[in-house]
Amino acid sequence: MKYNRHAKILDIIENYEIETQDDLAEKLRESGMDVTQATISRDIKELRLVKVLSSGGKYRYSAMNSDGGNMNDRLLVIIKEAYVSCDYANNILVIKTLPGMAQAVAATLDALGWNDIVGTIAGDDTMMVVCRAEKIAEDLMDKLTRMVRGVS
Amino acid sequence: MKYNRHAKILDIIENYEIETQDDLAEKLRESGMDVTQATISRDIKELRLVKVLSSGGKYRYSAMNSDGGNMNDRLLVIIKEAYVSCDYANNILVIKTLPGMAQAVAATLDALGWNDIVGTIAGDDTMMVVCRAEKIAEDLMDKLTRMVRGVS
DNA sequence: ATATGTTTTGCATATTAATACAAGCAAAAC
DNA sequence: GTTTTGCTTGTATTAATATGCAAAACATAT
Numbered sequence: 001m002k003y004n005r006h007a008k009i010l011d012i013i014e015n016y017e018i019e020t021q022d023d024l025a026e027k028l029r030e031s032g033m034d035v036t037q038a039t040i041s042r043d044i045k046e047l048r049l050v051k052v053l054s055s056g057g058k059y060r061y062s063a064m065n066s067d068g069g070n071m072n073d074r075l076l077v078i079i080k081e082a083y084v085s086c087d088y089a090n091n092i093l094v095i096k097t098l099p100g101m102a103q104a105v106a107a108t109l110d111a112l113g114w115n116d117i118v119g120t121i122a123g124d125d126t127m128m129v130v131c132r133a134e135k136i137a138e139d140l141m142d143k144l145t146r147m148v149r150g151v152s
Numbered sequence: 153m154k155y156n157r158h159a160k161i162l163d164i165i166e167n168y169e170i171e172t173q174d175d176l177a178e179k180l181r182e183s184g185m186d187v188t189q190a191t192i193s194r195d196i197k198e199l200r201l202v203k204v205l206s207s208g209g210k211y212r213y214s215a216m217n218s219d220g221g222n223m224n225d226r227l228l229v230i231i232k233e234a235y236v237s238c239d240y241a242n243n244i245l246v247i248k249t250l251p252g253m254a255q256a257v258a259a260t261l262d263a264l265g266w267n268d269i270v271g272t273i274a275g276d277d278t279m280m281v282v283c284r285a286e287k288i289a290e291d292l293m294d295k296l297t298r299m300v301r302g303v304s
Numbered sequence: 305a306t307a308t309g310t311t312t313t314g315c316a317t318a319t320t321a322a323t324a325c326a327a328g329c330a331a332a333a334c
Numbered sequence: 335g336t337t338t339t340g341c342t343t344g345t346a347t348t349a350a351t352a353t354g355c356a357a358a359a360c361a362t363a364t
Contacts, residue, residue, distance in 0.1 A: 020320060036344055041322055050202040072261060193352055252326055
């Protein structure tokens with residue numbers, strides 16, 4: 001359940017101004033994930049999130065865009081966990097995952113903040129990535145399949 | 153004294169693994185700057201520093217490289233505060249500042265993490281920036297003079 | 305020199321975050 | 335089937351950080 005939660009956390013901090021770990025706990029609870037502040041402290045450490053000062057002068061948890069390759073590791077773990085198959089047409093990449101895991105993959109891809117990715121959308125076991133160009137979709141598919149096969 | 157301290161803080165966190173605000177207070181004390189944790193908390197807020205997880209698994213304060221233009225603001229304030237004059241020869245930019253402020257400007261420039269800047273060195277009221285190329289030095293001088301004149 | 309407004313700071317404290325420890329679980333090993 | 339091992343979590347606690355408030359420091363006008 002941990003990786004789902006991590007993904008949800010990435011999702012939450014992107015869409016809400018989360019000031020404290022308790023705020024985050026609350027939001028997770030609303031999603032049916034019941035954890036304590038202690039666990040969240042550990043999640044935040046693992047995800048390498050940081051507390052930044054938002055423009056409004058308040059603190060806010062955030063996934064630094066480009067944190068030295070760490071999010072890539074995260075993607076690796078989640079992909080290995082969730083991946084089923086992958087294909088693309090034109091600039092759209094479609095990723096099939098285990099049931100319930102599509103959100104996790106999408107949130108992680110989002111957190112990477114890649115400019116070449118226009119956006120993602122996720123259902124339950126399928127997600128789509130809108131890429132800037134067909135070439136990007138192809139490259140991303142390659143990258144993912146290599147990840148799953150354990151090739152660096 | 154505040155801007156000097158801010159500069160020193162930037163300097164310290166770059167050169168030491170600062171885990172807590174108390175650690176930072178200690179290092180500042182070694183430099184003859186005597187402040188409490190409370191002040192440092194406020195400094196960290198103003199400088200928009202973040203606590204990141206270092207590769208060694210420990211937390212560490214850091215100035216995110218490229219935090220959405222905020223360090224630029226910081227540079228702006230410090231430049232307005234300290235700037236006297238500026239000139240360059242070849243790829244070396246020389247900045248004259250008010251007495252004692254050269255370190256502040258240098259640390260702030262360092263914190264920007266610009267690739268085009270090879271390095272900086274600061275005395276008391278003069279500092280030098282070694283740029284990757286003459287063009288860079290020229291651009292930087294322009295940027296600084298525009299800053300001082302209040303032109304964006 | 306004195307008053308007045310602004311900024312910076314420390315103190316004390318409230319709030320927030322990290323962690324030692326033990327318990328619970330599940331998979332692997334025996 | 336039992337034991338071992340490794341991982342995740344909550345509890346309780348400690349550690350770290352943020353902030354309200356008053357005092358001090360500074361600047362500026364009178």
